[in-house]
Amino acid sequence: MQVVKEYVQRWYESGLNPDEYICHQKNRNLVEIEEAATGKRRTVLTFCTNDILGMVQEQAVKQAAIDAILRYGTSNSSCSVLSGRIDLHRELEAEISAFKHLPYTQLFINAWMAMQALMDAFCHLAIPVPGFHHTRETLILSDVLNHGCIISAIANAGTRSGKLFGYSPRVRVRAYRHCDVEDLARKLRRFVRAGDRIMVISDAVFSMDGDIAPLPDMIEVMQPYDGSVLVMDEAHASGALGATGRGIYEHFGILPQQAIEKGIVPLIMTTFSKFAASAGAAISSHVAELIPLLNVSPTSIGTISLSPPQAAAALESIRQLRQRPELVKTLQENTKYLRARLLEQGFTIIGETNVIPVILPPELNPKIFARQLMEQHGIWVSPIWFIAKPRLRITVNALHTKEEMDCLIAAMVSTRDVLYKSTISA
Numbered sequence: 001m002q003v004v005k006e007y008v009q010r011w012y013e014s015g016l017n018p019d020e021y022i023c024h025q026k027n028r029n030l031v032e033i034e035e036a037a038t039g040k041r042r043t044v045l046t047f048c049t050n051d052i053l054g055m056v057q058e059q060a061v062k063q064a065a066i067d068a069i070l071r072y073g074t075s076n077s078s079c080s081v082l083s084g085r086i087d088l089h090r091e092l093e094a095e096i097s098a099f100k101h102l103p104y105t106q107l108f109i110n111a112w113m114a115m116q117a118l119m120d121a122f123c124h125l126a127i128p129v130p131g132f133h134h135t136r137e138t139l140i141l142s143d144v145l146n147h148g149c150i151i152s153a154i155a156n157a158g159t160r161s162g163k164l165f166g167y168s169p170r171v172r173v174r175a176y177r178h179c180d181v182e183d184l185a186r187k188l189r190r191f192v193r194a195g196d197r198i199m200v201i202s203d204a205v206f207s208m209d210g211d212i213a214p215l216p217d218m219i220e221v222m223q224p225y226d227g228s229v230l231v232m233d234e235a236h237a238s239g240a241l242g243a244t245g246r247g248i249y250e251h252f253g254i255l256p257q258q259a260i261e262k263g264i265v266p267l268i269m270t271t272f273s274k275f276a277a278s279a280g281a282a283i284s285s286h287v288a289e290l291i292p293l294l295n296v297s298p299t300s301i302g303t304i305s306l307s308p309p310q311a312a313a314a315l316e317s318i319r320q321l322r323q324r325p326e327l328v329k330t331l332q333e334n335t336k337y338l339r340a341r342l343l344e345q346g347f348t349i350i351g352e353t354n355v356i357p358v359i360l361p362p363e364l365n366p367k368i369f370a371r372q373l374m375e376q377h378g379i380w381v382s383p384i385w386f387i388a389k390p391r392l393r394i395t396v397n398a399l400h401t402k403e404e405m406d407c408l409i410a411a412m413v414s415t416r417d418v419l420y421k422s423t424i425s426a
Contacts, residue, residue, distance in 0.1 A: 016385075019371065026057060028399050031380065044374060047394045047408055048382040052354055053239050053327045054399040055277035055317040068312035076305045080107070081295050084305035092306075092315045093282065099246055099318055100234075100268050101255050102284035106294040107306050111235060111271045113299035114281040115153035116161055118267070121293035122199065122229065124160040124168040136195050137169045141187055143202045144175045145209065147233060150201055161298035178206075181217040188225065198228035204237035204248035208384065208393070210351020212241070215248050219259050226263040234268055239275025240354055245321055245328040260286060272310070276317035280306045331398040334405065338396050341409045347416075356394040357384075358412075364419055366390050372418065377411035 011017055020036035029049070034041045055061050068088060078084035093105040108114035120126075123138045140154050157171045174191050177183040184200065192198060200222060202213045213232070222228050234247045242250025247268070249256055256266040267285050272278040283294060294300060306314075321327065335354040342349050348359040360366055366383035369392060373379045382393040396405070 015365075015367065019367065021380075028054070028057065029397070029404060033380070042374075042378065044378045044380040045404055045407065046380045047396065047400075048380055049397065050274040050395060051277065052274050052331055052395070052397045053245075053317075053321065054397060055275065055313075055320060058277065058317070058320060060320060061277045061313050061316045064312040064316035065309035068308035072308035074309065075307050078305065079301050079303060080305040081301050086305075086308060086311070088308060088311040088315060089306065092311050092318075095315055095318050096270055096282050097284055099322065100270060100284045101246075101249070101257065102266065102268060102286050104286065104288050104291045105282050105284040106291050106300075107311070108281045108283070108299065109303060109306055109310075110279065111147075111233070111269065111281040112149040112152060113303065114269055114283055115149045115233075116156065117294050117297035117299040118231070118269075118283055119153045119157040119171075120160050120297040120299070121290060122197075123157050123171050126293050126296050135169055136197050137193070138171045138197045138199065139191055139193070140171065140173045141184060141191075141198075141200045142173065142175050143178055143206075143213070145178045145206055146201065146203050147207055147235065150203070150233060154201070161302075178209075179211060179214055181214050181221055184218065185221040188221065192225060198222075198225050199231060200228065201231040202233070204232045204234045205240065205353050205355065206351070207236055207355060208357060208391075210353045210355035210357055212237075212251065212352060213248065216252050216254065219262060219264060222264050223262045227265065228263075229265045229267060230259060231267045231269065233271075235271040235281075236274060236353065236355055238270050239321060239328065240331060243328065244325040245275065256286065272314040272317070275321065276314040278310045278314040278317065280310055280314060327398045331396070334396045334398065334400050337402065338394070338400075338405045338408070341405065342412070345409060345413050347412065354396045356396065358392040358394060360390050360392065362390065364390075364416075366392055369415055369419060372415045373411050377407070377414070379408055379411045381408075 076084035237247040239245040370383035
């Protein structure tokens with residue numbers, strides 16, 4: 001452990017460690033937090049929550065979780081394929097399938113496990129079956145800025161989870177330039193071989209840049225490759241994109257069926273931590289045969305199923321959203337307003353969604369900027385300083401008022417002025 005000790009010591013000395021806060025209570029976007037290092041408490045206005053529709057504090061959602069605990073207890077105490085499946089799982093899967101316009105859905109306890117299960121199921125199938133021989137190689141093409149859950153899964157796609165060696169045909173992984181459909185087309189022409197099973201995988205909304213994958217163009221360049229699979233990770237798209245929050249397909253005015261008609265197999269991963277007041281994930285498809293393979297993947301049978309309160313909260317959140325699409329409209333209006341105000345004040349922002357990255361000049365440290373916002377103005381945003389180009393990552397939600405967003409703008413301008421003066425004087 002000596003190497004670990006020395007590394008962490010240097011990590012702290014270099015200022016790379018995050019500032020840690022403990023939440024004590026929430027009221028809409030006002031949050032009482034405690035500084036982990038000092039124990040100091042303060043109430044702040046948050047712009048760093050992923051609760052994009054405010055469902056976490058919705059009374060009907062909280063009551064659904066409570067009712068599920070009273071009926072089933074706090075845990076299912078088993079994996080789904082053994083004794084851990086409850087009727088809430090079936091209801092939630094049906095609700096997601098209707099929401100995403102794909103008839104078959106499988107639940108997972110988080111996105112990382114869902115993505116790995118997909119690699120296991122698609123690349124390696126499940127168990128040896130008498131008389132069946134799998135001989136076709138797999139080619140996976142991934143956007144270079146995809147989320148870590150995708151990168152981790154495809155990096156390990158060559159071997160089935162839990163096995164040191166893989167006995168399936170080879171899996172080849174290639175990256176294409178960020179949201180660059182021309183490069184995707186070039187990579188398809190260059191790397192596809194006769195008999196390949198092809199998968200293209202992308203975030204729908206990119207979590208650090210806030211931009212949207214060019215879905216219609218991706219479908220067009222994939223059309224010549226009949227039977228190819230297109231995976232959309234809709235973690236930041238569900239509840240945020242489209243008139244009713246159904247995600248990237250609705251955003252572009254199309255349905256998964258249109259991809260199917262072009263010979264493409266659409267898969268959608270839905271996660272519950274952003275729009276559905278819970279935790280967990282799901283993969284939806286129009287291919288019924290994929291579901292049993294996902295269900296017996298190592299990441300499904302090797303862990304517990306989604307707990308009753310988590311399943312109930314996600315289910316009620318989606319039902320609330322389908323009844324109240326005006327929440328999506330409010331989120332989108334808030335996004336447009338805050339982005340416009342930041343641009344008016346001369347901030348450099350990228351993307352187009354409620355994830356709003358503010359790119360800072362290199363002389364301004366995002367951690368110091370965020371601390372100043374909190375300590376002087378009582379506003380909480382997320383500084384990003386070690387995994388991407390330095391930035392502040394602001395997230396707006398449907399509960400934010402114009403007054404609150406104006407407070408953020410004023411604080412951002414004030415903080416910028418103070419820090420610019422300090423850097424110039426230094």
